[in-house]
Amino acid sequence: MADDPYAALGVSRTATDAEIKKAYRKIARTDHPDLTDDPAAHERFKAASAAYDLLRDPEQRARFDRGEIDAQGQERPQRRYYRDFSESPDNPYRGQADFGDFSDVFADLFGEGGRGGFRAGARPGAGGRSFDMRGQDYRYTLEVDFLTAARGGTTRITLPEGQVLDVNIPAGTRDGQTIRLRGKGGPGMGEAPPGDALLTLSVREDPDWRPEGDDVTTVLPISLDEAVLGGRVEVQTIDGPVMLTIPRGASSGQKLRLRGRGLQGAGGKRGDQHVELRVVMPPKVDDELARFIETWRKDHAYDPRATRRRGGR
Known part of the structure; x- marks a missing residue:
């Protein structure tokens, strides 16, 4: 992991x-382990993933810029000089000859989250005490396609150390x-x-699916005769194809609702799928169709733009 996440991504500190x-994403397209x-x-992808995971969070980025955390997202120990500490009224050992257990001092220096413990009799020759500290958490970014995130599933990843894991992606991610991933981070001391491995999921955009909260919108092309006469047509959902009834006289932009076919939300309740109709003309307008429309227009002509003009638009 690079010490400077901005350098790992090749951007300035003022980057948006x-x-x-x-x-x-530029680095992922060239350096991802699945591609090369x-x-x-x-190594470049590993560094870029950790850097992006840190900088994408506004609070984490601000803390790094202030020097409160390092490039791995770990707390930086606050520098305190022994003299300042020893003379401080907060020093519980001030004026005492018995220095005893220094675990509280370590807690002050490293913070409660990174505090180690002293175990009696664990390391002969070291005063009967040894230092234990939980391993560092590793952070990665994992890109998944939209349908895997929506349906749930399993994806296989390779950690930088070479370990291959099957990761369960929950439905509605x-x-x-x-x-x-517990226990898949850095090794502990003593x-x-x-530590753990933390995978931040990046859901890849899909041109066929447009999520809006727990709902999703898809576009369904229909033929001219299906728009005029209506009918039953197949439409794709997250769960697979279903039959949808097209009403007579359907128009482009009209939306039909499939209840409970959207994304899984809080409490397991699913949103809806909105199917937007798009009327597609035949590849070629032949003479028969043209003559029919000319005859039909003589007695049935209408102006679809009249409503807009009346509304002043």
Whole structure:
């Protein structure tokens, strides 16, 4: 992991969120482990993924810029000089000859989240005490396609250390959601457990599906005769194809609702799917169709733009 996440992505510290996202996706398209066997590319992708995970969060980015956390998202120990600490009224050991257990001092220096423990008799020759600290959490970004995120499923990943894992993607996963893989982070110190791997999911946009909260919108092309006469046609849903009834006289832009066919939301309740109709003319208007329309227009002509003109638009 690079010490400077901005350098890992090749952007300046004043880069916008959009510029940061664009830079990450550019690297992912060339250096992703699934696309190349080059070890150097794998390292660049690993560094870029960790950098993007840090900088995409406005609060985390601000804390890094202020120097409160490092490039791995870990708290930076606040610098305190021994003299300042020893003379402070807050020092519980001030004026005492017995220095005893220094675990509270470590907590002050490293913060409660990174505090180690001292175990009696665990390391002979080291005063009967040893230092245990939980391993560091590793952060990655995992891109999944829209339907995998919507339906749920399993995707296989390869960690930078070479370990292959099958990751369960919950149904209804949203962009930016994080999955925790316990014990797949950095090794612990002493007898402390390893850290976790945190996968931030990036849901890839799909031109056929437009999510809007728990609802989704799709476009269904229909023929001229289906628009005029109506009928039953097949439409794709997250769960697979279903038959949909097209009403007589359907128009482009008209939306039909499929209840409970959207994304899984809070409490397991699913949203709806909105099917937007799009009337598509035949590849070629032959003479028979043209003559029919000419005859029909003589007695049935109408102006679809009249309503807009009356509304002043």
